Amino acid sequence: MDDNYLDSIFEKYLHAKKIFKNKEVLRHSYTPKELPHRREQIEELAHILVPVLRGETPSNVFVYGKTGTGKTVTIKFVTEELKKISHKYEIPVDVIYINCEIVDTQYRVLANIVNYFKHESGVEVPLVGWPTDEVYAKLKEVIDARERFVIIVLDEIDKLIKKSGDDILYSLTRINTELSLAKVSIIGISNDLKFKEYLDARVLSSLSEEEVVFPPYDANQLRDILMQRAKDAFNEGVLDEGVVPLCAALAAREHGDARRALDLLRVAGEIAEREGASKVTERHVWKAQEKIEQDTMEEVIKTLPLHSKVLLYAIVLLDENGELPANTGDVYSVYKSLCDHIDLEPLTQRRVSDLINELDMLGIINAKVVSKGRYGRTKEIRLNVTPYKVKNIYRHDPQLQTVLTISMSRQRRLL
Ligand SMILES: Nc1ncnc2c1ncn2[C@@H]1O[C@H](COP(=O)(O)OP(=O)(O)OP(=O)(O)O)[C@@H](O)[C@H]1O
Numbered sequence: 507m508d509d510n511y512l513d514s515i516f517e518k519y520l521h522a523k524k525i526f527k528n529k530e531v532l533r534h535s536y537t538p539k540e541l542p543h544r545r546e547q548i549e550e551l552a553h554i555l556v557p558v559l560r561g562e563t564p565s566n567v568f569v570y571g572k573t574g575t576g577k578t579v580t581i582k583f584v585t586e587e588l589k590k591i592s593h594k595y596e597i598p599v600d601v602i603y604i605n606c607e608i609v610d611t612q613y614r615v616l617a618n619i620v621n622y623f624k625h626e627s628g629v630e631v632p633l634v635g636w637p638t639d640e641v642y643a644k645l646k647e648v649i650d651a652r653e654r655f656v657i658i659v660l661d662e663i664d665k666l667i668k669k670s671g672d673d674i675l676y677s678l679t680r681i682n683t684e685l686s687l688a689k690v691s692i693i694g695i696s697n698d699l700k701f702k703e704y705l706d707a708r709v710l711s712s713l714s715e716e717e718v719v720f721p722p723y724d725a726n727q728l729r730d731i732l733m734q735r736a737k738d739a740f741n742e743g744v745l746d747e748g749v750v751p752l753c754a755a756l757a758a759r760e761h762g763d764a765r766r767a768l769d770l771l772r773v774a775g776e777i778a779e780r781e782g783a784s785k786v787t788e789r790h791v792w793k794a795q796e797k798i799e800q801d802t803m804e805e806v807i808k809t810l811p812l813h814s815k816v817l818l819y820a821i822v823l824l825d826e827n828g829e830l831p832a833n834t835g836d837v838y839s840v841y842k843s844l845c846d847h848i849d850l851e852p853l854t855q856r857r858v859s860d861l862i863n864e865l866d867m868l869g870i871i872n873a874k875v876v877s878k879g880r881y882g883r884t885k886e887i888r889l890n891v892t893p894y895k896v897k898n899i900y901r902h903d904p905q906l907q908t909v910l911t912i913s914m915s916r917q918r919r920l921l
Pocket residue numbers: 532533534535536537538540541542543544571572573574575576577578579580696697731764765768
């Protein structure tokens with residue numbers, strides 16, 4: 507390789523203006539000192555929690571809003587402030603934050619709460635193994651060891667309820683009647699309002715004694731949020747004027763998601779940095795948008811349930827064979843042959859039709875209903891991603907190994 511060529515690359519990066527001052531500021535885990543456009547929600551939450559400072563139990567709260575509307579960051583911000591001020595008033599407050607996407611069973615939630623106090627109580631519940639009743643009994647014992655307020659934040663509470671039912675909420679929302687010293691309140695956070703349908707009426711009414719709604723941000727609000735973070739994240743003068751407004755406008759179009767807006771800004775900066783550019787421009791934002799969309803789609807395809815994966819693979823085979831658009835019946839028969847091939851009990855055609863709608867909603871395929879005159883209506887199914895891409899994503903998927911090893915000629919015979 508030409509030495510001069512490498513030299514010039516090193517020179518280019520060495521002399522490139524540094525884009526980021528502190529990239530951490532743009533990460534999801536960073537809690538900013540100010541939260542523009544969340545004043546109303548902060549005040550509502552403070553109003554709900556203030557009884558703590560008077561020695562009274564605050565109501566349970568249900569917090570609802572679409573993804574990226576600042577629910578988690580606002581709750582963390584308000585509970586941190588509450589801890590500070592209650593310290594001043596010498597009122598012991600513990601805030602236990604649990605992400606139910608990760609901690610998604612009744613046992614694990616209870617164990618997490620007990621283990622939060624392990625330094626004080628000396629009790630540590632193992633990840634599995636104890637009878638749930640025993641963990642619950644231990645939880646009451648450690649919490650009630652002294653007078654205090656315990657606020658349990660259950661983030662993504664819908665995931666927990668869908669997986670493990672609402673028994674846990676039934677116990678936790680009633681726990682105060684079984685305690686003599688401590689007082690417990692629950693803050694449940696969700697971006698899926700429909701999950702309330704899964705709750706028993708009594709559980710629902712005690713969980714949502716209070717409700718705080720987080721509306722999506724509009725483009726102007728996102729712009730303020732980005733401006734405030736950009737100040738600390740980027741070096742002065744490196745952001746072209748149109749960059750922040752474009753990130754804000756693109757994220758507003760998506761449903762006002764601040765996380766998406768921050769990702770766009772960060773990825774645009776990273777792309778500019780990699781190019782050795784001295785400024786982040788709108789072109790970098792468009793590239794960032796493309797990259798994020800690709801990454802998201804990949805993740806969605808990777809994490810589909812098994813039957814949807816097999817179904818998608820059937821559509822890929824039809825595409826490779828030049829047989830798209832196909833109707834539900836055609837897709838079903840290839841799906842069924844693939845299931846037989848890997849010893850998987852096929853779902854009914856009706857259920858598969860639902861899965862087709864889901865893949866359509868996720869944007870992976872396009873299923874358009876077309877009228878066939880007096881023969882009724884049918885769906886025309888097309889693939890929205892390249893077959894190569896799907897195959898590449900599934901190449902290392904252990905669940906699909908048997909399907910992937912079907913030879914080309916065999917695949918043709920399945921069709
Ligand atoms: N008003 C705001 N000011 C500054 N940053 C914000 C604001 N709102 C949201 N953010 C930032 O946007 C990102 C997403 O926010 P957060 O995680 O709180 O959203 P969420 O509503 O809990 O979303 P999800 O339901 O997907 O968990 C975080 O990085 C957060 O710091």
